[in-house]
Amino acid sequence: MRFIFAGFGGQGVMLMGQILAYAGMIEGKNVTWMPSYGPEMRGGTANCTVVVSDDQVASPVVDKAEVVVAMNIPSMLKFQDYITENGYFFLNKSVIDREPDRKDDVKIYKIQCNEIADELGNLKVANMVMLGAVIGATNIVSKESVFKALEKKLTGKKSELIEINKKAIEEGIRKAREQ
Amino acid sequence: MEKVMVKGTEAIGEAAIRAGCRHFFGYPITPQSELPEYMSKRLPEVGGVFLQTESEVATVNMLYGAACTGTRVMTSTSSPGFSLMMEGVSYMACAQLPAVFVNVVRGGPGLGDIQPAQGDYWQATKGGGHGDYKLIVLAPSTVQEAVDLTVLAFDLADKYRTPALILADGLLGQMMEPVEFPEFRDLETLPDHSSWALTGANGRKPHIVTSFDIDPYVLEKMNLELVEKYKEIEKNEVRWEEFKTEDAEIIITAFGTVGRIAKSVVEMARKDGLKIGLFRPITVWPFPYKPLEELAEKVEMFFDVEMNMGQMLEDVRLAVKDKKPIAFYSRMGGVVPTPNEIYEALKKEIGRRVK
Incomplete structure (x- = not known):
């Protein structure tokens, strides 16, 4: 399964992809994570491509993706045509206040990532709310693997943040399964 | 050994350390700066030396100096930076010094851009610097292969006393994949370079490491020695x-x-x-x-x-x-x-x- 995560620099789209790839690896799958890189650290658009597969991953570069996650409007516009038929289109409803052009042949999930994160007490976990929604809808990896990936990734001082990130993931899963 | 997710650049760095590299000289340039950054953190932990130089010209000459002692040395750069190193690479090839270079190739020519490209193939394989010389050039396609070929690059550089080059690109440098690292090489088991290395001549005849001879007949002998060595490499080391x-x-x-x-x-x-x-x-x-x-x-x-x-x-x-x-x-x-x-x-x- 191919994923594109896209948003503003600073929205945590790179980490979303990394946690998913890490969780895939924990489950023994073949994974690649490929970032867009360049002068896009804050304010610009950033994206990463993740491939999770039972087979060896040949190309980390994709023309099409089964899943596109757009955290802002430019990303929605840029990547909507990448989605395969009957693929998944995740939109951060907190930021995206309009409809995508691509909607008839894809499964759309609109998630209020920012509000949910804010209620949990930290706006920064909006990305993990979205990641939760992605795994809740696609079941590509288990929640437990994502938790393990978080524990691997958030070490040292950042380990204080593991709990709230886990809550965000759980909330995201719940929201996706409600839709 | 447990698999870990790492970026290509960092994977090459860790592989080098495990292969016994304890000296890294480098100057930052996108898209490979994570490699020197990684080395700056990791090398002191294993008793090695990381040195950020003032330019790529300085880098290659520090590498030249350190390689003369027979220790495992490395640098990494990206396209314009590797061009700057060319003079020193040619010197090291002639002086028959083992060293590992990494070129994380970006768009060119000129300043180009920072995205992945393969425009340095000719520079890598057909010379680049002046004079008759070759580099052993390894081109990995996955992060795991980058790890394996980095270790191999050190071994081949030592075996043939010649610089080796990892020819990567921005994509391989920036992407993450699960890899398995090899065990740490015991430094005591690394190839013995005591017959030529500059380690202090107290009590023995001095060694001379040079890429120079004023007498054309002597220099031609050095050329022929290189030719023989390259033939040997062509015979033994082709991989695909x-x-x-x-x-x-x-x-x-x-x-x-x-x-x-x-x-x-x-x-x-x-x-x-x-x-x-x-x-x-x-x-x-x-x-x-x-x-x-x-x-x-x-x-x-x-x-x-x-x-x-x-x-x-x-x-x-x-x-x-x-x-x-x-x-x-x-x-x-x-x-x-x-x-x-x-x-x-x-x-x-x-x-x-x-x-």
Whole structure:
């Protein structure tokens, strides 16, 4: 399964992809994570491509993706045509206040990532709310693997943040399964 | 050993340390600055030395100096930075010094851009610096292979007393994949360089490491010694990968990152019933001429794909000769071709020839 995560620099789209790839690896799958890189650290658009597969991953570069996650409007516009038929289109409803052009042949999930994160007490976990929604809808990896990936990734001082990130993931899963 | 997710650049750094590298000199340049950054943190932990130089010219000369002592040394850079090192690379090749260079290639020529490219193939394999010399050039296509080839680069550099180069690109440098690292090499077991290395001449005759002789007849002897060594490397160290070539009618040739993207093209084509295979040189010098020539006897056509204006294409032509037609597809400037795009170009090429 191919994923594109896209948003503003600073929205945590790179980490979303990394946690998913890490969780895939924990489950023994073949994974690649490929970032867009360049002068896009804050304010610009950033994206990463993740491939999770039972087979060896040949190309980390994709023309099409089964899943596109757009955290802002430019990303929605840029990547909507990448989605395969009957693929998944995740939109951060907190930021995206309009409809995508691509909607008839894809499964759309609109998630209020920012509000949910804010209620949990930290706006920064909006990305993990979205990641939760992605795994809740696609079941590509288990929640437990994502938790393990978080524990691997958030070490040292950042380990204080593991709990709230886990809550965000759980909330995201719940929201996706409600839709 | 447990698998870990790491970036290509960092994976190369860790592999170097495990291979016994304890000296790194470098100057930052995108898209490889994570490698010196990683080394700056890791090398002090293992009792090594990391030094950020004032320029690439300084880097290569520090590498030259450190390599003279027989220790395992490394630097990494990206295209314009490697151009700056060329003089020193030529000196080190002539002085027969083992060292490992990493070029995480970006778009060029000139300042170019910071996206993945393969435009430094000629520089890597045909010289780059002045004079008659060769580098052992290894072109990984996955992060795991980058790890394995980094270790191999140190071993080959030591075995043949010659600089080796990892020819990567921005994509391989920046992407993350699960890898398994080798065990740490016991430094005591590394090759013995005491017969030539500069380690202090107290109580013995001094060693001389040089790339110079004023007498042309002596210099020619040094040249001939290099020629013999390069022949030996060509005989022993050719490496390549073949993927679904057994029954293939068309062979895609590609190296590095494009080599793995082309694997997806092979899979797509096979689903459509087209008999396509892939030939991927792993050592781009020494280039696998012979196995490619043997394939030319069996297949209908070759399709070379690169992220440059057709550099490895010349080596493919040398191997295939006039035996079979060779088509070519490329993207440049930091644009990475997608599997679909390559496949469409391939189908167009097939259509053109069938007519």
